[in-house]
Amino acid sequence: MKVAFSTLGCRVNQYESEAMAEKFIREGYEVVEFDSFADVYVINTCTVTNMGDKKSRQIIGRARRENEEAVIAVVGCYSQIAPTEVGNIEGVDVVLGTRNKGEIVYWVNKAIDEGKQQIQVSPVLKNNVFEDLNIEEYQDKTRAFLKIQDGCNRFCSYCLIPYARGAVCSKDPEKIKEEVKKLSEHGFKEIILSGIHTASYGVDLEQKVTLVDILEVIEAIDGIERVRIGSIDPTFFTEEVVDRISKLKKLCHHFHLSLQSGCDETLKRMNRKYTAKDYKYIVDVLRKHFQDVSITTDVIVGFPGETEEEFEATYNFLKDIKLTKTHIFKFSPRKGTRAASMEKQVDGNIKEERSKLLIRLNEENEKQFIDALNGSTQKVLFEQAVSNMEGCYEGYTENYVRVVAKFDCDSVIGKIMPTKITESSTDYAVGEII
Ligand code: SF4
Structure with a gap:
């Protein structure tokens, strides 16, 4: 039997697809490319924007065209948020929520045996995020994603993730240590610590442990030469935190700090917990401690109520702090979020213009950063x-x-x-x- 995966969205989804693939391999399945003939197609969805839903639908259609008889399983955030909607898409045989990915082989086999649709979406309150979905055998030999945390307690006004993945849930520090040792034995040189809100690592654990403690534990493990932190909330960094992490030799000097907007009014409507000034302070502290640091970010343009002045504030802020790379997203309202029902939604053409301006600015900044490496x-x-x-x-x-x-x-x-x-x-x- 052959199984194929298509993964949308974040690195946590990538990690979880690999873990699901491993479960299929253990049951005798062969994993093949998504654009080839397979008996089972798994679509691991994202619901950060409506685009994620649209894309998921297109991919389901593609899989169906490859093999009309195949079992199609849709898992992840889109299934969690809208199981009935997903179940009603023509040709979908299995619908699993974010906390049911670990049971994928069982539900796919059940759908094959019984010849009828299976829907299993447990509430995100269920607490065993890490028990049933871990990677045991790593395929690649260069970089490994290591999921250390799931869920988010922040509730930004445009995001459904706290509803799709639930509250913060952190992996036991001893388990992380064990996994890093195993990765090192497998020959990995680099680990990327991933999570939905990595900065919150440890807030739900009884023992007082933070992401900095985890980084210090990994520093002491032989074999691993580099550690990266995936996307991280800027509020994680304080002078004290940066001082501690600056002593770590394995930590890569690259931080992806989501900005989303450089205008305080917009940030407030987004329910982000920092101001542009706070963000700049963090960038300055990082640059002071790591001279070669690269800071990348995400920005949303055309958030509801974003006036010309507000956009200019973001543009000027980015021009001033010159980050290495900015990923620009045009705001797309996600049904069920506060932002989707806010007044003064921004016209599509305006979003397009603003996005183009930021793309140009980003190209200049990125080139400058790379140019400066010449000769080094x-x-x-x-x-x-x-x-x-x-x-x-x-x-x-x-x-x-x-x-x-x-x-x-x-x-x-x-x-x-x-x-x-x-x-x-x-x-x-x-x-x-x-
Ligand atoms: S911090 Fe905000 S954007 Fe990020 S996952 Fe949490 S709610 Fe979503």
Whole structure:
């Protein structure tokens, strides 16, 4: 039997798809590419915007066209929030919520045996987020995502995640330690700590433990050479936290701090818990402690009520602080959120114009950051061959710049090599391995 996965959304979903794939492999299934013939198609959905729902529907249609007889299982945030809607999409055989992904093989087999639709969506209050969905066997040998936390207590006004994934739930620190040791034994060099709201790690645990404690534990484990934190809430960083983490040798100097808006009024409507000034302070502290730091971010344009002045505040803020990279999202109302029913929704054309302005600004900032690396020597962890450039391999610097370099064989994959940067392009650098 063959199973294929399509994963939308965040890194936590990527981690969970790998964990589900492993469960299928243990039951004798073979995992194949999504665009090929399979007996089971699993679509791991996202519901951050309505686009996620739309995309999920398109993918379901694609799977159905590949094999009319296949079992189609839709899992994840979209199923959790709207199980009936998902169940009513033509051709869907299994619908599982975010807390039921661990039981996927059981429900797929049940659908095959009984020939009828199976819907299982447990309330997100159920507390065993980590018991039934962990990766035991890692396939890749370069970087591993390690999910340490799920859920979110923040309730930003545009986001459904606290409803789709529930309150913060942190993985036991001992379990994390065990998993990191195992990853190290498997030959991984880099770990990316992932979660829905990683900054909240530990708030639900009895013992007083924070993300900084976890980073310090990993620092002491041999074999792992790099640790990255996935996207993180800016409020996590205080002078004291930055002082502690600046002593860690394995921590990569790249932080993805979601900004969303550089205007305080907009931030307030978004229910974000910081001001533009707070954000700038954090950026300054990080830059003071890590001279080569790269800070990337997400920004939403066209949030309800965003006036020309408010957008300008965001634009000028970003122009002033010059982050390495900004991911720009046009606001898309998500049914069921406060933002969706707010007055003064912004016209689509205005959102488009604002987005274009920020994209241009981002290109300039990104290029400047990469240009500045020219002539320097960077430690690059090579991950794979570049498909359209013969003899070239690509990997990332500690501060997450993509580097392409020539090498005579693929033994470079999975290794950290000192690489001299000789040229820069808009979104990557060219280097020579020394
Ligand atoms: S912090 Fe806000 S945007 Fe992020 S998951 Fe929580 S509610 Fe959603």
